[in-house]
Amino acid sequence: MVGEGSTVRTVTYDLLRSLGMTTVFGNPGSTEEPFLQKFPDDFTYVLGLQEASVIAMADGFAQTTRRPALVNVHSSAGLGNALGNLVAAYRGHTPLIVTSGQQHRELVIGEPYLGNRDATNLPRPWVKWAYEPARAEDVPEAFMRAYAVALQPPSGPVYLSIPLDDWSVPLEGPAVLRSVSTTCAPDIERLRGFAERLSASRRPALVFGPEVDRSGGWHAAVALAEKLRASVYGAPLPDRASFPENHRLYQGPLGMSLKAISDRLTGHDLVTIIGAEVFRYYPYVPGDILPAGTELLHIAADPAMTGAARVGDSLLGDPRLAIELLTDMVKDGARTQPEPMPRPRKLPTKPSSPLTPAEVHATVSTARPPHAVLVYESTSSMAEQVEWLPTIEPDSFFATASGGIGWGVPAAVGVALGDRDRGVRRPVIGLIGDGSFQYSVQAIWTAAQHSLPIVYVVLRNKEYSILKSFAELERTPGVPGLDLPGLDIAAVARGFGCRAVDVETTAALEKEFAVALEAGTTTVIVVPTQPQKAAL
Incomplete structure (x- = not known):
């Protein structure tokens, strides 16, 4: 794209090609359209329906591909939506370049609609570096620096705010391309x-x-x-x-x-x-x-x-x-080898109704194929995950690093897209609590649009069980808002284009899980479960 008539936009796209950043995760707005216009055929745009989902998708993609991911969100409001999962990316040291559009330079002084006031302060402290170029001509170099900062240890997200009129400014290329180290040797x-x-x-x-x-x-x-x-x-x-x-x-x-x-x-x-x-x-x-x-x-x-x-x-x-x-x-250990950890793996003597979390995890363990990836966000049943779904291979377990919920559903989308990008075929299992599922439910639309082989198993206990456990621990009775009645998760999933089923027994769960693995699209399996006290 560089040559006669080249602009900040064309030079930047060529730089992104050179850096291998040809997938853009985003939710577009008017201040971002000058960057996205005439979107190149060799680039892929992954649309998410809300910016928090977009960030988590990019997070899963970057972790899976082991290279920075590019995110484009809308001005200050879109970046504000994204902040919750930006915390997770920062805590998890995920290299992301998060960009948003700023209003036209001639309007910014008057606090215009969609202006991003103090743009570089908004994402702090959850980015390693935040910058708005002083000149349009500095945009490609800002991307190169963002890439370097995001990758260098400790890796993490960075942020660029770019005025919408910068992209059309004439600029001779190419941009300066640099390589950076990603490893620091210990003393x-x-x-x-x-x-x-x-x-x-x-x-x-x-x-x-x-x-x-x-x-x-x-x-x-x-x-x-x-x-x-x-x-x-x-x-x-x-x-x-x-x-x-x-x-x-x-x-x-x-x-x-x-x-x-x-x-x-x-x-x-x-x-x-x-x-x-x-x-x-x-x-x-x-x-x-x-x-x-x-x-x-x-x-x-x-x-x-x-x-x-x-x-x-x-x-x-x-x-x-x-x-x-x-x-x-180190010297070879002459000491006695520790005894293996006991695994009681207790299940009810007869099937429960609703199922216990242990029964659900045990069934998924039986149905899980080799080399499957687990994306986990069921906070009240983390003990069951370790017991029944142990991680036995590298790069096969992903969870949020922040403690907030709403990361797992879109992150599974990013992991599946990352596998597809690097030519790897493996099932992705999202084991998600019903409360967590609601935070980023719109992400399953993206999964369906890309026909991703994700099997979401939603544990439907109709409450925030983890918070009820904390209420007991902290001796705070009478906390409102901890019950979740009236959610038809399967119907919502079908509305977003997914295959979705409700199951009530372990036999039905195992059968539907097997069908989901062969479905060629995203499946949401909803399982009513008994609430349980979390292991705190």
Whole structure:
């Protein structure tokens, strides 16, 4: 597109081609149309019906393809809609370039309709960098910088606000193209000291967090754990799984509170956390950060993460690289191998009506084909996920990193699109609570439009069970707004173009799940379930 008559728009599109960013996730508005006009045939536009869904779709796509995704939302109002899931992308270190249109430069001084007041402040602090070019001619270079900042560790979303009249300004190309490093090596001498402490530990514990899987360190984590014969725990509230949860060394999740985590780590003299926070807490249950006599080592690529840790000695560096180097440095474990985690897997003696969450998870476990991806957002049944649907392969478990709901449904769309983009065929399962499903329900329209092989299983317990559990924990009776009557989820799903069914038994669920896998489109299976107290 560069040549005689080239403009800011044509130069920018050529830059995006060179960067491999030819998929645009968006919901267009009038201030974005100058960028989107004459949309190139070699680009793909993924339309989402609400901006929060658009962000989560791009998030899932970027995580799956392992490259930045481009998002285009509408001015300040659209960006405001997007903020909830932008928090998840920031917490999850997902590289996104989020753009929105600004009003015409000649109008901005008068606070026009659709003007984005203090545009670069609106998305903060949930972006790494926010910028509105001072000149139209700076737009391509701003995209190049945005790409570099989004990718460099710790990776994350960035934001550009672009006045609508900038795109037509004449500009000679091409734009300057740069490459950037995505890996920072750890300090070798400090890492060697960590290795010595690990080798000398009598009963070490390893905690592999989401950044291990993101960095491609799954297999390296297994090698380190096996060499040390160390107990391995899942990081609290993980948005990615980084170790096979059926491995003999895996001891289950740590828990979510001060007390739960400290109790779980009792008896370990050294805990090494790689690629996770110290710690990600949810309910407040008083306790110690660490049990008496336990020391902690912390390795992460994000200095904000290591800086926020309240205990322990830290080391900055890429998680995968640090694990690989540690594996070479540590001595073989002569200690006794920990006992495998018991898996009680209790089910009712006869079928329930409505089904229990355990029965639903057990059925999905039976029906789940090899190499399937699980996108999970059923907050009151997270314990059942670990019990019945353990993650056993890298890049196959995705959840929100923010704690807000409404991420999972559109993220599954992004994961499926990412798989299609890289030529990978694998089923995507979205296990979603009925409350969570409502937050971004419009995302299933995009799934249907693209005929994505997603099977959504919606647990319909007619309430926000997780909040009722918190009401008990926090001793706050009488909280309103926790019941969800009157939702016909299957009818809504059919209205958005999906195949949808209601089931009430495990046999029906298994049958419909098998049909969904062969349907060639998106299916929503709604299962009435019994409310249950969440494991807090």
